[in-house]
Amino acid sequence: MGLYVTLIRAQISAQLQYRASFAIQAVGQFLATFTDFIMLLLLFQRFPSIAGWTLGEVAFLYGLGGLAFGISDLLCGGFDGLSKMIRMGTFDRVLIRPVGTFAQVLAGDVQFRRVGRVVQGVVTLGFALSLLDIAWSAPKIAVLVSAIVAGAVIFTAIWVIGAAITFWTVETSEVTNVFTYGGEALVSYPMPIYAEGIRRFFTYVVPLVFVSYLPALFILERPDPLGLPPVLQLCSPIVAVAFLLVARVCWAFGVRHYQGTGS
Amino acid sequence: MRLYWELAKCGFRRTAIYRSAALSGAVTNTFFGFLRAYTFIALYQTRGEVGGYTLEDALAFTFITQGMAALVAIWAWWPIAESVQTGQVAADLSRPYDYQLAWLAQDYGRALFQLIARSTPPLVVGMLAFGIVLPTDPLTWIATTLSLVLAVAVSFGWRFCLNLTTFWWIDHRGISNISMLVAVLFSGFLVPIAMWPDGVREVVYALPFASMVAIPIDVLLGKLQGVDLLAALALQVFWAVAMLTLGRIVLAAALHKLVVQGG
Numbered sequence: 392m393g394l395y396v397t398l399i400r401a402q403i404s405a406q407l408q409y410r411a412s413f414a415i416q417a418v419g420q421f422l423a424t425f426t427d428f429i430m431l432l433l434l435f436q437r438f439p440s441i442a443g444w445t446l447g448e449v450a451f452l453y454g455l456g457g458l459a460f461g462i463s464d465l466l467c468g469g470f471d472g473l474s475k476m477i478r479m480g481t482f483d484r485v486l487i488r489p490v491g492t493f494a495q496v497l498a499g500d501v502q503f504r505r506v507g508r509v510v511q512g513v514v515t516l517g518f519a520l521s522l523l524d525i526a527w528s529a530p531k532i533a534v535l536v537s538a539i540v541a542g543a544v545i546f547t548a549i550w551v552i553g554a555a556i557t558f559w560t561v562e563t564s565e566v567t568n569v570f571t572y573g574g575e576a577l578v579s580y581p582m583p584i585y586a587e588g589i590r591r592f593f594t595y596v597v598p599l600v601f602v603s604y605l606p607a608l609f610i611l612e613r614p615d616p617l618g619l620p621p622v623l624q625l626c627s628p629i630v631a632v633a634f635l636l637v638a639r640v641c642w643a644f645g646v647r648h649y650q651g652t653g654s
Numbered sequence: 655m656r657l658y659w660e661l662a663k664c665g666f667r668r669t670a671i672y673r674s675a676a677l678s679g680a681v682t683n684t685f686f687g688f689l690r691a692y693t694f695i696a697l698y699q700t701r702g703e704v705g706g707y708t709l710e711d712a713l714a715f716t717f718i719t720q721g722m723a724a725l726v727a728i729w730a731w732w733p734i735a736e737s738v739q740t741g742q743v744a745a746d747l748s749r750p751y752d753y754q755l756a757w758l759a760q761d762y763g764r765a766l767f768q769l770i771a772r773s774t775p776p777l778v779v780g781m782l783a784f785g786i787v788l789p790t791d792p793l794t795w796i797a798t799t800l801s802l803v804l805a806v807a808v809s810f811g812w813r814f815c816l817n818l819t820t821f822w823w824i825d826h827r828g829i830s831n832i833s834m835l836v837a838v839l840f841s842g843f844l845v846p847i848a849m850w851p852d853g854v855r856e857v858v859y860a861l862p863f864a865s866m867v868a869i870p871i872d873v874l875l876g877k878l879q880g881v882d883l884l885a886a887l888a889l890q891v892f893w894a895v896a897m898l899t900l901g902r903i904v905l906a907a908a909l910h911k912l913v914v915q916g917g
Contacts, residue, residue: 412825419831426835430844437704437849438697565678569685576689584696589688 394490398498399466406503413504420507424457427579428515444581447522448611454516455535455603456578459542460571461508467547469499470554477561483651492646493639496554523611531610534625538606541631542578545602546571548631548638555638555645570597578603583616590617598634601627657751658759665763676771679724684776687720691784705848705855710786711875712846717780718871719843721773725765725802726809726866728837734817735826744912754901758810765806789876797883801870804890809866811897812837818901821908842868848877862893 406413431453435446444452473496476482485495525531553567574597582590582604593599601623608615609624669676691713698709707715723729734757737743747753780786789795816833820826838844840863847858847868858864869886872878878886 412828415828416831419828419835422835423831426839426844429839433845433850434693434697436851437701439700441693442696442699565675565682568682573682573685573689576686580689580693580696584692585689586692589692 395494395498399501402498402501403503416504417507420504421511422507424508424511427576428453428511442581442584445522447519448607448613449580450515450519451523451611452581452603452607453579454512454519455538455542455607456575457515458509458512458539459602460546460575461505461512462539462543463546463550465503465505465509466501466543467497467550468502468505469496470550472500473554474557474561477557477649477651480651482649486649493642525610534606534609537628538603541627542602544631544635545598546574548634549574549597551635551638552641555641558645558649574599594619598630601630658755661756661759662763665760666767667763668760669764669767676767680772680775683720683723683772684779687717687776687780688783690716690720691780705846706877707846707848713780713784714786714788714875715846715871717777717786718874719867720776722867722870723843724768724772726805727764727813728809728841728843728866729834730830731813732817732826732830734814735820738817738820739824747909747912754814754898754905757814758807758898761810762806769802788874791876794874794876797887798870798874801873801887801890804887804894805866805870807894808862808890808897811894811901812862812866814901815897815904818904818908821911837863837866840864841866842871848872860889862897865890865893
């Protein structure tokens with residue numbers, strides 16, 4: 392953990408060397424997801440609600456998912472760059488260092504400009520809260536905070552599993568993008584709008600339903616037309632940890648099978 | 655002329671090399687198409703028709719746009735910028751052809767491959783999954799083909815200008831983020847421009863970005879007939895000529911700046 396912090400601090404100071412470039416890129420990252428938010432506003436000026444969810448409630452899902460994804464993308468983006476490390480042979484260097492491969496790759500490529508995405512998530516969440524009239528209580532605040540952290544962990548676990556697959560495929564499979572960027576888009580809308588197959592997959596196989604939909608049901612006190620047990624609304628942290636453990640197993644398995652590209 | 659024909663074939667083949675990238679891109683486009691389609695299905699439960707778009711139109715719109723993103727290269731296209739960074743541009747500029755036309759020819763080759771590999775599969779899957787029906791009137795298809803040819807020209811003209819900014823600012827990542835946002839938003843890629851608020855809609859429709867995505871789609875969906883159709887095609891011709899002319903002016907200015915290191 393100490394190593395992770397040291398490595399990240401070094402990268403941040405390196406990236407801040409080019410201040411103008413950094414500022415433009417951070418703004419760019421902020422704006423990149425902003426288009427989706429404008430799309431939401433455009434749709435809601437023509438349609439009153441989606442599956443019974445109002446603009447404020449959907450914006451709440453958007454904010455939760457965006458913030459969780461932003462944090463994961465900012466702190467754990469290194470796994471997205473594994474393909475390049477394998478191709479360039481720099482992963483060999485990771486293997487010979489006397490530190491775990493997981494922490495090294497995790498801290499390998501922290502792009503501080505991605506803080507723009509985090510800011511965007513916070514802004515969207517703030518916008519949602521300004522529209523909604525939530526009766527806050529200690530459990531609700533606890534669920535909100537734990538959901539953001541759990542969501543970030545779930546997205547990170549997806550990056551890790553996607554990266555572990557590149558030990559065999561070398562090229563980053565764009566299929567990973569379906570679950571990361573696609574996942575972020577998926578959790579921005581209430582689950583009931585999706586077909587049953589998609590819903591089941593993102594509940595029982597890749598547990599994205601725990602990122603925003605289930606915690607939001609608890610905080611917004613909405614009924615669940617899907618009829619999932621209400622206790623699951625509190626289970627995001629447990630599921631996130633379990634999913635991360637699965638990802639760690641995949642990672643360890645992948646590293647053991649790493650052969651290098653010979654280049 | 656023959657030279658540009660060969661260059662177009664070259665652009666087609668060069669893009670066709672990345673077959674697995676095209677396949678996984680088409681998978682991702684299709685997945686996002688499904689997410690957006692379910693959003694529209696849920697939204698349309700409250701309204702029958704919005705801005706002249708029925709649910710069937712919105713679904714067709716969704717899968718056509720998912721396919722068109724790669725066709726008009728709305729997200730990222732920086733080969734000229736990269737040739738400026740590597741210095742390859744100096745060699746390209748001294749070749750006995752028109753620099754802009756040569757790139758345009760290659761871009762048409764690239765676009766044709768993307769039409770086959772990236773535009774058609776999501777649309778076919780969408781048609782099968784959601785029962786989307788496209789017009790059978792041959793005149794509509796002739797007009798659509800013409801509109802797509804013009805859309806590629808407008809989009810190329812825009813990308814050509816953006817790429818040339820690397821003569822002044824070496825790092826194109828900031829420009830890339832911001833230009834992508836502008837293009838995605840104002841091309842009517844996410845929400846049909848017909849659904850935008852009154853007053854804004856007319857302005858957005860007149861901008862060059864609508865000529866890249868929104869107009870060809872409205873032509874294909876049969877939203878533009880008679881005089882309106884001719885006016886829309888004329889607008890595309892105007893923007894194609896304007897963008898390509900602007901590109902020539904920027905290129906002339908860039909050549910004044912270019913200093914080639916000898917040896």
